[in-house]
Each structure stands twice: as C-alpha cells, then as structure tokens.
Amino acid sequence: MASNGHGDEPPIQPNPPPSELEREPLVLKQRSLAWLSDQIAGIVEGKTPKWWWPAFIVATLVMLMMFYMIGYLFSTGVGVWGLNQPVGWAWDITNFVFWIGIGHAGTLISAILFLLRQKWRTSINRAAEAMTLFAVACAGIFPLIHVGRIWYALWWLPPIPNSYSIWPQFRSPLLWDVFAVSTYGTVSLLFWYTGLIPDLATLRDRAKTKIRRFAYGLFALGWTGSNRHWSNYEKAYLLLAGLSTPLVLSVHSIVSFDFAVSQVPGWHTTIFPPYFVAGAIFSGFGMVLTLMIPLRSLCKLEDVITERHVELMCKVILGTGSIVGYAYGMEFFIAWYGGNPYELFAFKNRAFGPYWWAYWTMISCNVISPHLFWKRSFRRNMIFVWIVSIFVNIGMWFERFVIIVTSLHRDYMPSNWGYFKPTYVDVCTFVGSFGLFCFLFLLFMRFLPVIAISEVKGVTPQADPHHPLGGAKGGHH
C-alpha cells in the first residue's frame, strides 16, 4: 500500500467490484474531513437561522402551557383530568408509554447498531440519543404527576429508609418501572455524554469567545485527542454500548409488565414484552425520521444524513412494524384460541366496541403504513417518508391508548362500564409535552453538534485505507 502515500501516483485497485455492487457511501460528494467539521460545528457557531427563533418561542409557549396545566393539576387534584372509575389510567399512562417508547430508537441506534458495526449509525446516533433523553424527560413527567400527591414521590418512588418504616412494593412492576426508567435515563445520558466529549473538545478548540471556550472546555473534560484518550474513550464507549444493549430490550419489557402482570383481560398477555419492544423501536424510528428529515435540509446536512440513511431507517420501520402487526393479529388469535370468554370479549370490544375508531386508527397507521416501505422509491422520497413517520407516531400513540383505555372501560360488571373522554387539561398537558420535547431539541441543535463529527469522519469513503483518496495517509485532514 506504499503507493497510496503519494498523491500523484494512480491508486492500485485490482478488479474493482462492479458498480451495481458498490455500496452507496455514507458521506456523499467526497466531502472532506474539514468540510464535516465546518458544516456540523457551523450549526452551533454560525448565526441563528431565521426559522429558529419562531420555532423556539412557539415551543417554549407550548411547554409553559404544560407547566401551567401541571400546576393546575397539583393545586386542584387529578379530577381535572377525564379519567375516573373504571378508567383509572388514561392519557397519563398512554403518554408515558408513548414517550418512553420513542426513546428506544436512540438506544438501539447508539448501542445495538454500534455492537453490530452498522456504520450508518454515526450520522444519526447523536441526534437520536438526544431525542431519547428528551423523550425520557417527557415520559418521566406523566407517571410522576398522575399520582396526585407528587410531594410524597421521594418517599414512595425509590426504596429509601424512612420514618414510616415502609418500603415500596417490590413485587409490583410499577416499582420495577421506576428502576428501569431511571437506569435507562442515566445510562442514556452517560452514553450520549461520553460520545460528545471529542466533539465538545472540537467546539472548544474552534471557539472564538472566552465564554464558549470555557463552557465547551468544561464539559470536554480536558480532552486532547491523545492516543491514550482515544483508547480509553473507545473502551468506555464499547462498555456503555454493552450496558445499554440489554436496556433496549428490558425497559419496554418492564413497561409492558405494568400491564401484563395485572389480570385485566386485554393486558394479561405474555406477548406483551416483545410486542412492546418492537413497538417502541418502531415508534422511535418514526420520531427519528420526523426529526431528521427536516433537520437534514434545514441544516444542509443532506450529504451526511443521506437518502441511504433514511432508507435504512425505513427498513427498520418496515421490520418492526411487521412485528407489531403480527402481534396485533396474534393477540386476537390467542384471545380466541385461549378460550377465555373475558379475553375474547375484551378484544372484540377493542375492535368493534365504543372505541372502534381508536382501534382502526391504530391499525391503519401501524399495520398499513409501514408496508408502503416495501417500495424503494417510497423509501427515498423524503416528503413521503416524513408523512408516513407522522402516521407512525400517531398510530403508536393510539396503540397505547387502545391498550390502556379499551381494556379498562368495560369491567366485569356492566354497572362498572364507562367511557373515557379527555378534558382540555389532558389535551393541553399532552400537547405541552411536545413543547418541552421541541424546546429541548431546539436548544440541543443550536448548542451541541447534532452529528458525531469524529465518528462520521471515520466512515467517510476516504477514511478507508483502501480508498483511492488515501485513508489515514491521504493527507485530507
């Protein structure tokens, strides 16, 4: 390979593969490493784009509306929501499961795809992990506020010794949930932050003002890019990836236990853990696409988040969406095959009862829409993909609503039947959580590199030592 060291000699490429077998590069137009740094760091360093402020103000106002509603809830009581016997859980837990599910795409991309050496993850992992964190933040709100007396939360959430001499119920999946979600949040934060360190150092070194240098320098933890730093960093990153991988599966399994461990017909189902995990990844990739497609064009990152990236994510949606569709079918099959009349009723009622409209919304969004992605030209049409991703989001919210509300609203005795209707507080709190999510994401994209600069550099075509443009010795830094 000595000849590669000299730029003017033609590179030796014996028997190049036929062009139709050539993989599309992960960074297009042979963008140089310097271009990558400039382009990605430029989003943080450059002038605030014109669209950013209106978006940020709207997001902030919507977020404040949520906090106002939460204040109203605390000062008045959970009666301001529409839930009541027999529907004791409604939008609160629906929103919780919805948001926590969205987070799973970030962890899958960052951990599992890393361990599987899927190089395409590098363009999207940073933003997807940020999305995970913000989604977990949104998710965490709902179980906390739905309890009513939030100020006691410290005493009954974590098992800490207290002057009441009591512990939380260790046999309850609700407690497991506390552990699962808090572990998930912590590991995701650590993983995200570890990955950020080299890029924070890049921003520090490029910083023009003292404040920036201080702020990025503080969080860059004195990163110098030395060999030892890189070697430690990569070990830490690998370990965190290993640690996060079981979380992708465990967190939503445990969330599903909140339902499956109970004996409510429609909840008490062994298929729940895998079905919830697939649904979570499905919804998470939906949200990643919803965010990434505007992001790549607004920040001019089409050469880094390429159509190939979008296409690959569509394939994940197709795969997990098929699992979800299979689970819907299997639930009905088991309801019939299991011979339990109550379960059969619960499922018939789900599809043809008073909430039929929610069920069929879910089916059309989650079962039909992913199968549009069998067609390559659909997967490559950005506007089309974006619209479908919105449908996936809607469908997955409805899935949780259907599971929770339709299973509860018909109790064993007809005297215990009801119909849940949300109040404006329910609606505004949920809408407000999107405000919080967008608020955090807008801040993120303005102050932190939205793409892992150092990692993307490693998957550029020219980083490959066999590439004609040189690899490590190519002098393209």
Added chain:
Amino acid sequence: MSDTFPKWTNKLPAKVMVGAILVGTALTGGFWYYFTPKYVRVGYQPIQPVAFSHAIHADQLGVDCRYCHNGVEKSWFSNIPAASTCMNCHAQVLATDPKLALVRESFKTGKPIPWVQIHKVPDYVFFNHSVHVNRGVSCVHCHGPVNKMDEIYHAKPLGMTFCLECHRDPGKNLRPLDKITDLDWSYSQDAVKAATMAKSAGEKYVHDMKVNASQNCSACHR
C-alpha cells in the same frame, strides 16, 4: 493543547465530588435526626390552662386512668373528662384553691377547659383506643409513664415506625387485661427476665385474644 483551565482545576472534580458526598450525608443525617417524630414530637409539653398533675392523681392517690378517661374501653376516642368529673372530689378538696378557678368556672358555665392537645395523630390516621386497650396494650406503651409526669409531655414518637414496630410483632407489648392501667406493672423486676416472659406470654395472648395486628395501609388510612 488547551490552556482553558489552569492546572489546579484538575483536582476540582474529585474535590467537588467529595464535598457533595459530605454535604449530602450531612443533609440526610440532619433531616433524619431533626425532622422525624423522634425529635420533633418527643418532649412536646405545652403550657396547659390548668396545671393538672397526673403524678399526684394517678400515682400518689392511685386514681385509675379510667376514672377520668372513661370512654377509652368503649370508644375509638379516649375522652378528656368534663369539669364535673373533677368536681366530684374538688367540690370538697381544695374547694377554694385559686389554681382550680378555671375548673370551677367551667363547671358552672359548661364551657370546656381549653386543654392543649398533645397526642395527636394526623387526620388521615384512624386510631382506635378501645381495640388496643381491650387486647392488652397498656396506656404506658404509647403515652409513656404518665403516672410520673407532673404535667403531660409527649413521651413516644407516635410516628408510623412506632405503630408498625408493634403491629409487626405485637406479642411482646401485650399484658394481662387487668394490668392495662397499672402503668408500673412488669412481669419481673429483672429486665432480661421480664423480656423473656413478655415474649412467651405474648405469644399466648396473640393466640388467645386472636390479636391480628393489621399491616394493611387501609387498617389505619381509610
């Protein structure tokens, strides 16, 4: 290389962490000590409108608790006696003592003496006196040595831990039913011997009286 931060900052994170651990421990410990019933409730002794001495009445004179608190065996509530109960004796004894002026006035007008309540469980706790004293729990167990108090003070924490300690293992705190109001009573002068006897006798009481000290939330929080 970046010289954003001077060299001494290298050790700062470790120092901050140690500091945070110390402050956190101090805060937790401080809260634990100063904000739990053991500290905030025990020893509470407000000034009462009449300086009534339980030591004189219950100990020196040997008046039974139930002479005044006569509802304790029948009711969830252990009543504070009306002035008429006092006047059973004090119509003759110390009939003109100025310390008892308020008692006489209350007797005449029917307006209760404004005693300051000391032992008070929160209003989300349902505590039933009769069920306890009729199953061998003595007054002294929750109220302390009232017969030795000149004026009443809060002797036991009466927090949830206090309740649960007994509810989880009631036997050792039970005694013969005729000794409920005998606050000085014990199985033996020797503490070790008393404890052994309390244990073995307690098991018998739990069995015989069908003591089923509930630990459900709804036993007390209804």
